[in-house]
Amino acid sequence: MARGNQIQQLMSDVQDPSDFPPQSEVPGLRLLDSSLRCTICSEFFDGPVTLKCGHCFCSLCIRESLSEKHECPACREDDVDIVHLRKNPAMEEVVNAWKQCRSHLLQIVNDSRGHVDSSSPSKKRKRTDESRSATLTDPSTTSDSSTLTDFVNCPMCDKRVKYEDINSHMDKSCKDEPAVTLPSSKLQWDNILGAKSQVKSSKKRGKERASSLEEETDYPLPSKSYDTLKDKQVRELLSEHDLPTTGDRKTIIARHQRWVTIYNANLDKTLKMRKSLSILRRDLRDWETQQKNKTKHDIEDPTAYQIKQKSEFDMLIEAARPKGTPKSNSVTSVSNGHKVPSNRSGSTTKNSSPSVHGGFVEAIVVDSDGES
């Protein structure tokens, strides 16, 4: 019951590109939102890294994926290794900025769409533009240079005109529309100037960040070849990082491997975004409980499992015996199957669970049968 609620809550919590209106209504926004997401976890990039083919993923996601297979998940370029990962701090900045303005922008977009729906479209189009340029002057979403380019001097009358209105302004031979009269444009300037001072302060923060970036001295942990290490040495490696040293060899190796992965993934983030070591340790602990749950789930009730899988075990035992009997079996069933295939599918359902092996063995048998 509680779980259902939890999922409901999580579900409403999920943000995805389709929060934004489709391309046909507001071009680009949905695309922008989806291109700032990792294609593995479908979340915003968390410590983005780039592979040598140029594809970008969360550091942790791609490290997990590379441990399964050394290829780029997107283009399948071969021989990609963890050493080929390069940090992408620029992408991280973009993602951070986008995260900040996303809900704000979403609200504006939804509001303006509501207006469009409720009244005549031609008039409202203008208002949408205005509200959009109003967001542009918002210091958190833009730099001062882009605000300034919103206005240009009219080459004929030298008046300040909004960039997007300049053509219509000149078409009307500089006869002013109300929007560009002096008081309102002065108001706009005040906005910009006010914004500017705030931009400065945020710039300072940027500088601080840059200087702290230079101080970055942490090096990634090397990956170990555990086969050459004794249990004791692995335990020493763990205690170097204040990690628990309990468990059998398999457990401590897995723990150290995971620690190296999340530690190095954390280093791929800019200093400001990094998690502290204590949080990383907590993450590791959570991961370990997850793993335990998983194995526990697998062998929850051994006897029941044995009874349930008995037919499969028998099948495997049968298959492991000298090939004489199963061969003739499958051949006869093939000839049966020709006439009444639905029957065959019914009869084989029992044997079907180890379909991988069964299918393979059968494939060989029948192929030779077909040729003869």
Next chain:
Amino acid sequence: MSSRGASNATALRRLMTEYKQLTSGGSPDGMFTAGASLHQSNGFSTTNPISLGPVSESDFFTWEALICGPKDTPFEGGIFSAKLTFPSDYPLSPFKMKFEPPLFHPNIYPDGNVCISILHTPGDDPTMYEQASERWSPVQSVEKVILSVISMLAEPNLESGANIDCCKLYRDNRQEYGRLVRESIKEQLGI
């Protein structure tokens, strides 16, 4: 089942995002209708041949898909239900897809499990025929896999057969194959 679901937040969130994108029509092809009311198949049309979503809200790791048989194939007119089972390390590992009831098709095991390269991890290769380039990768999605399965229904891949009888029949006697498929669909629909 449900404890596994709660244990892996990454997989759960990724599944929910995929589902949400399906429901909100975020998919470019617009081929999908996702919804909890999976069993109301009366909303089906040729433009919406698929319905897709979790079986229940308490278990996001089991989905059900309803697929309409593609046009101009023996499967045309049929509606096939399949169960998708997701592993707890999704999307690193692919999900499993099983037609219930089983479908008579060269690439579907007699028990209903689908044998398609896009659902195989690079490690396991039951047929030894598959190119690594067509295997599962974490950037694949439910949507892409279902599209592949639909095209597989139309064009069976005899190199990696799962139902050998059906493979032989398809190769040697295409007409009979078509007749049997149509018959099984009729039987399934109760006509």
